[in-house]
Amino acid sequence: MKIFEPYKIKNLELKNKVVMAPMCQYSATDGYPNDWHHVHYTTRAVGGVGFIVIEMTNVEPDGRITDNCLGLWEDGQIEAFKGIVDSVHAHGAKVSIQIAHAGRKATDAETPVSASDIRYSDKYKTPRALSTKEVYEMIEKFGQSARRAIEAGVDSIEIHGAHGYLIHQFSSKRTNNRTDEFGEDLSLFGRKVIERVKEEIPEGMPLAIRMSAKEYATDGYDLSHGVYLAEQFKNAGVDFIHVSAGGEGQPDKARLGTVEPGYMVPFAKEIREKVDIPVIAVGILDDVKDAEAALESADLVALGRVLLRDPYWVANHDDKHRFVTKQYERGY
Numbered sequence: 666m667k668i669f670e671p672y673k674i675k676n677l678e679l680k681n682k683v684v685m686a687p688m689c690q691y692s693a694t695d696g697y698p699n700d701w702h703h704v705h706y707t708t709r710a711v712g713g714v715g716f717i718v719i720e721m722t723n724v725e726p727d728g729r730i731t732d733n734c735l736g737l738w739e740d741g742q743i744e745a746f747k748g749i750v751d752s753v754h755a756h757g758a759k760v761s762i763q764i765a766h767a768g769r770k771a772t773d774a775e776t777p778v779s780a781s782d783i784r785y786s787d788k789y790k791t792p793r794a795l796s797t798k799e800v801y802e803m804i805e806k807f808g809q810s811a812r813r814a815i816e817a818g819v820d821s822i823e824i825h826g827a828h829g830y831l832i833h834q835f836s837s838k839r840t841n842n843r844t845d846e847f848g849e850d851l852s853l854f855g856r857k858v859i860e861r862v863k864e865e866i867p868e869g870m871p872l873a874i875r876m877s878a879k880e881y882a883t884d885g886y887d888l889s890h891g892v893y894l895a896e897q898f899k900n901a902g903v904d905f906i907h908v909s910a911g912g913e914g915q916p917d918k919a920r921l922g923t924v925e926p927g928y929m930v931p932f933a934k935e936i937r938e939k940v941d942i943p944v945i946a947v948g949i950l951d952d953v954k955d956a957e958a959a960l961e962s963a964d965l966v967a968l969g970r971v972l973l974r975d976p977y978w979v980a981n982h983d984d985k986h987r988f989v990t991k992q993y994e995r996g997y
């Protein structure tokens with residue numbers, strides 16, 4: 666099966682095409698990862714996953730969804746991440762980290778910040794719109810977090826531009842009614858973040874962005890805008906795109922359609938074809954046949970929830986047993 670064959674992008678060499686999707690564990694203290702994260706990520710490396718994307722890790726304390734989310738806003742946090750990165754490497758996987766800011770979805774922030782002062786729903790706080798100067802400071806924070814991730818030893822970085830978080834808030838006219846340059850061009854904030862992160866990235870290390878290809882909420886943007894954003898992000902310097910969708914608000918059932926295995930794969934395919942860039946597909950690819958089929962539309966396949974249920978998904982599904990750790994061979 667193609668899914669269990671190696672893949673290379675720039676200097677990143679993966680032993681297979683299975684990506685662990687970033688998944689918040691809400692288990693950190695002051696943004697620092699701990700024993701939970703260490704065991705959680707190491708276990709998926711032991712289970713044979715080729716490429717692990719560490720969950721949403723925020724560029725400032727108020728960028729966290731909750732006070733228990735991870736962060737890389739101070740140098741002291743680097744060492745704790747390094748322990749996890751080293752352990753994942755020791756068990757044969759490559760690792761990326763998703764750097765992020767939740768913007769108006771930062772539920773524990775006293776006053777969350779966003780592109781504009783539009784709240785997510787009546788259950789969320791009304792955010793404060795960042796001034797233009799603060800937007801530039803935020804871009805710098807993404808750069809500093811990227812530097813720390815690289816010091817921790819990651820093989821790649823994924824900028825979180827999806828799911829209704831800060832970058833996505835700038836990318837959509839539902840949440841961006843600014844009158845400065847960041848309102849005139851909805852892709853500008855994302856592009857500036859990419860360009861700043863790129864300054865920290867060593868030669869040969871690939872950079873990714875995760876994005877929502879389409880919004881499901883009423884008045885949300887369509888795939889054509891997703892393709893436009895992807896093009897802009899590619900021009901700004903990303904090497905591959907992790908294609909997801911939604912997260913910006915309550916989905917409109919008609920826009921969402923049926924949530925079934927592979928339901929977001931067509932978005933990955935469209936972006937790969939129109940923008941000519943490698944893509945990761947995601948979304949209920951639990952069945953190995955669905956995951957394999959997704960590789961007709963995408964370069965890599967990300968698994969989320971199924972890896973929470975079965976950290977050994979890769980070892981269990983490769984019938985050549987290439988990814989079974991020596992210690993567990995007798996189990997197979």
Ligand SMILES: Cc1cc2nc3c(=O)[nH]c(=O)nc-3n(C[C@H](O)[C@H](O)[C@H](O)COP(=O)(O)O)c2cc1C
Nearest residue numbers: 686687688689720721947948949950968969970971
């Ligand atoms: C517990 C949990 C936490 C998640 N946290 C993140 C996150 O930190 N960043 C992100 O981009 N997506 C996050 N997601 C979305 C997943 O990365 C993935 O896109 C989604 O679960 C769909 O894939 P699946 O059908 O294989 O689970 C999360 C999903 C779950 C279930």
